[in-house]
Amino acid sequence: MNRTPLTEQNVAEALSFARQAMPGAGEIALRYFRQTLAVDNKLSKGSFDPVTQADREVEACLREELTRYCPAFGVIGEEGGATPGTTDINWIVDPIDGTKAFISGFPTWGILVGLQQEDRVHAGLMYQPATGELFYGSAAGAFLEQKGQTLAMQSRQNVRLEEALLYCTHESMFANQDNLAAFHRISGKARLQRFGGDCYSYCMLALGQVDLVVEDTLQPYDIVPLIPIIEAAGGVITDADGKTPLGGGFVVAAANRELHEEVMALL
Amino acid sequence: MNRTPLTEQNVAEALSFARQAMPGAGEIALRYFRQTLAVDNKLSKGSFDPVTQADREVEACLREELTRYCPAFGVIGEEGGATPGTTDINWIVDPIDGTKAFISGFPTWGILVGLQQEDRVHAGLMYQPATGELFYGSAAGAFLEQKGQTLAMQSRQNVRLEEALLYCTHESMFANQDNLAAFHRISGKARLQRFGGDCYSYCMLALGQVDLVVEDTLQPYDIVPLIPIIEAAGGVITDADGKTPLGGGFVVAAANRELHEEVMALL
Numbered sequence: 001m002n003r004t005p006l007t008e009q010n011v012a013e014a015l016s017f018a019r020q021a022m023p024g025a026g027e028i029a030l031r032y033f034r035q036t037l038a039v040d041n042k043l044s045k046g047s048f049d050p051v052t053q054a055d056r057e058v059e060a061c062l063r064e065e066l067t068r069y070c071p072a073f074g075v076i077g078e079e080g081g082a083t084p085g086t087t088d089i090n091w092i093v094d095p096i097d098g099t100k101a102f103i104s105g106f107p108t109w110g111i112l113v114g115l116q117q118e119d120r121v122h123a124g125l126m127y128q129p130a131t132g133e134l135f136y137g138s139a140a141g142a143f144l145e146q147k148g149q150t151l152a153m154q155s156r157q158n159v160r161l162e163e164a165l166l167y168c169t170h171e172s173m174f175a176n177q178d179n180l181a182a183f184h185r186i187s188g189k190a191r192l193q194r195f196g197g198d199c200y201s202y203c204m205l206a207l208g209q210v211d212l213v214v215e216d217t218l219q220p221y222d223i224v225p226l227i228p229i230i231e232a233a234g235g236v237i238t239d240a241d242g243k244t245p246l247g248g249g250f251v252v253a254a255a256n257r258e259l260h261e262e263v264m265a266l267l
Numbered sequence: 268m269n270r271t272p273l274t275e276q277n278v279a280e281a282l283s284f285a286r287q288a289m290p291g292a293g294e295i296a297l298r299y300f301r302q303t304l305a306v307d308n309k310l311s312k313g314s315f316d317p318v319t320q321a322d323r324e325v326e327a328c329l330r331e332e333l334t335r336y337c338p339a340f341g342v343i344g345e346e347g348g349a350t351p352g353t354t355d356i357n358w359i360v361d362p363i364d365g366t367k368a369f370i371s372g373f374p375t376w377g378i379l380v381g382l383q384q385e386d387r388v389h390a391g392l393m394y395q396p397a398t399g400e401l402f403y404g405s406a407a408g409a410f411l412e413q414k415g416q417t418l419a420m421q422s423r424q425n426v427r428l429e430e431a432l433l434y435c436t437h438e439s440m441f442a443n444q445d446n447l448a449a450f451h452r453i454s455g456k457a458r459l460q461r462f463g464g465d466c467y468s469y470c471m472l473a474l475g476q477v478d479l480v481v482e483d484t485l486q487p488y489d490i491v492p493l494i495p496i497i498e499a500a501g502g503v504i505t506d507a508d509g510k511t512p513l514g515g516g517f518v519v520a521a522a523n524r525e526l527h528e529e530v531m532a533l534l
Contacts, residue, residue: 034474034476100459100461101461103432103476104432104434104461104471104476104477105471105474105476105477106375106463106464106467106471107374107375107398108373108374108375130398131374131397131398165370165371167371170461170462192367194367194368194371194437194462194463195437195461195462195463196373196461196462196463196464197373197463200373204371204372204373207301207372209301209370209371209372210371210372
């Protein structure tokens, strides 16, 4: 297996390929958005984790396109698992992040693609096809593309916890009472706390609208593609130990380093 | 004061005028959306109720336009209070419903306009300018207009509580422990419960995506414009006593009559 590190030029090209793949994947997702869906239930014991035809078809489309552009890279997807390439570089794909928003008709879900080599995520993208918003980030910066316009994104650098807008998809996501208590210590000090959001919250953090996202029990594909977007916008995102959250789990995303430190002191 | 009842033709004309007024109002709102805002704090004791320049300017625009089109009608707005006309007919205006979504960058807030005469709401509109979605309803039906296309809306008629998707903006909106307990009795039986949404949840109910919205401490302008949208789509919306929620407060909106009855039995 080829372990040559990616160059900035490689990353820029790969990111450009992934951007080109998004509109086609988005069109597939929109065929199922706000339509009556046959919703599968992946978990058997009463939890609700819809997997739709959209999920499977979007991932199949992205696997094909990304492999065609970059045959040496592997693909690790939520639906189809891992398909190794000839290098240690992988695309991480979450075809529909925010399936509950998706089945509720809210345009706040997203198609996520990340580019990972070992412990480094070089590039990440989130595409919301109903609004046409494409958020992406790499060492070259964080950007929002919509209606042919490109906007450089920056997270809020001067906000502390008492002024912060905090998002979390749902309290039921916390793995245990300790983690929920930690969330409440944080939310009790924030200016405003709102639920909902999924991947959209993290992109709003990069865009300087939301200041904090604190979540738990994330899967790697839920969060890995968002890491470069947040970091390139000036934010900080880690797990509870202060490490890059490559494995998912408990995640603290903050608009700036001081805010992140304030929150970590409450864990 | 003229108390002549509105005819269907009057309502159709007034609704048409209100639809024409929305894009201009939406343009004003978008000037402030995702920009850095000087956020006022209407409530002094720690609660967070942002009132933005957008709120004031959008309402001023709608007051001017609606009064120009229909000089005999009064206007009751969130920001500017009541301006009587020469009849007992009033426009009810909430310039930005979902101010917390607005300041967080989420495209799930809306501009609300209702047409009320005594205890009847003849027409209602919700406009989301970032997505370009215009939801409206009257005796002539419930519709979603977007990108030049018009879609007739219908709420889900065959869903019962155990299959229902339930929305509520935030648990902190419940006025007291009894109301919160009633909400938990309902949410405990629903298939899926999500927070967030504001006016967008009610429109997704009309569109057949969400099945239930249960909220509390609503102001009249938060909910009156949404009543005709839900009713015209086949839904049922009442207060805790089963009456049309003209005064706001505790509200149950359901996709169909049987689901509404199931929920009312839990109050």
